[in-house]
Amino acid sequence: MARGWFLPVAVVLGFVFLYAPIISLVVFSFNESRLVTVWGGFSTRWYGELLRDRQILGAAWISLQVAFASATVATAIGTLAAFVLTRFGGFRGRLLLTGMATAPLVMPEVITGLSLLLLFVSMELTLGWPAGRGLTTIIIAHTTFCAAFVAVIAQSRLRDMDESLEEAARDLGAGPVRVFFDITLPVIAPALVAGWLLAFTLSLDDLVIASFVSGPGASTLPMVIFSKVRLGVSPDVNALATIIIGIVAVSVVTAGVLIRRRAKREG
């Protein structure tokens, strides 16, 4: 019964449903023909074409800068938020902070994007900063929602961590800050790397929020792809998408492995 035909078929159907579009995209990225839907033989021509496309290379560079910067800042902020939420017991506004730290996870991107845009515009009018919209505003916007993801990952790791490790370090003469850097940070480091990779991926993927808060000259890769596709799908977009899928897959798998590896060393 358990070894019947139903389970294998269900698994195959599930995987086909999830990955058929991606596989067809990857396959057609190696298509010789200019027509996206007609197979014209194997070739890496569109990858070469991609490397000569200044617009796409420029956008990719912007995306990487944004992803790197926002993942790094988000990891720092998210870790601090998680530390406060797990280690400082009950304090005034704890519930509010918990809710607010995770709200960006479920907030529709359109609303996040729109509200950030309004904030940036009014800040520019009253404070004079940020001057116009561009790289900086995209980084800030991505940091806000990426920090929420990092906070969730770091929080679960901090909760699993044996708090007597920190107490033992206190007991042996280390002050609270020292304990954080000597003990807490190294112990939760794998989770933080995982959080950083996830934040990096999320930032790289984002189209909606970036569209709201970017300005002239600061188009991220997803924005460029989206505008190209509206004029018709060209094979070089397939090649680009294949590369992005590769990067995302590698970081997500690495993040997963790092999160899962956590308890092993504590024994």
Added chain:
Amino acid sequence: MTQHGSNQPIAAETRPWLDPEAQPFISIRGITKRFGTFTAVNNINLDIFRGELFCLLGGSGCGKSTLLRMLAGFEAPTEGQILIDGQDMAKVPPDKRPTNMMFQSYALFPHMTVEKNVAYGLLREGKSKREAYARVAEMLRLVKLETLAKRKPHQLSGGQRQRVALARSLIKQPKLLLLDEPLGALDKKLREETQFELIRIQESLGVTFIVVTHDQDEAMTLATRIGVMNEGEIRQVGEPREIYEEPNSKFVADFIGSVNLFEGRVEAAAPDLMRLQTDELGPVVTLPRSGLSRNQRIWVALRPERITLSRVRPDAATNVVSGVVQEVGYMGHMSNFRVRLDGGRVIRVTQSNRLRDEDPISWDEPIFASWSPAAVRVLTE
């Protein structure tokens, strides 16, 4: 409480708690800890002396660990004062206290080697690396771990980890070492060996130990004195022998070892013997005890090993009851019996098996149980 103290082999000068002039090293005064509406520790007063190995003994949730954590500085008392070596600890954070703690989970830093774990305390103190590692090597020799210095904690066995934790907590030569269930995670055989190892280390370093444990055998073996705790209060403080032989309450008598308890009242106090009357044992004679009045309600406590079983009726007129053996548990060095008395009450008796070719008492045998007047402990609460 100390009327039987004179026959103890330990010299009086090593038992400062008998000397009313002695200055306590640790003074716990009226300590109370509440978590919300729950009182974990309730108005505890306790003096502990230099060089003692004091055991806080109690079931889970009795407040013993909370008391230990207040000594270490991880919890602040709601009320009361803790003095260590005359110094009030109220405003002193854990990293500035002259105490170190060995945690139940050992709390070894997973990302550091054995050597680095042990050196951590010295390096935080500002010792040079050379001096610190020289001391570490010495300490690892003391706990017999010198060959494992470069290992990480997850590469060690439970017993080895326990010794790393001990070495790490001793490296700063604290005035007071707090140990939270130090042997709890070890298996039985290793635990027994380690008990004596702990005593050896404690005596060779002269550090005062406070050990929290739920294991009465451990407390009896290790302790100079035991504090029996229940529901946040200390029920009795005394040397192991005192706790066992002279429990001050039914709770302590029942908690330490096993005991048969019978309700009764005082009938008459003659100068040499006291007569008690109980429903289940009939008349009982015992050694006189001050502070009891005629007709006062009391409980008779009889340890199972102080009762003798025999097939023929002993000569004595009192302190004898008859019954039938209901169950026998043969343990090798001794046997546990359950004897149903004629009144219906079942009592526990243990007899050591000293002779190899004895004709053993068996199931359903009619039997006499007897005890000497000195075996009876009279309890009033």
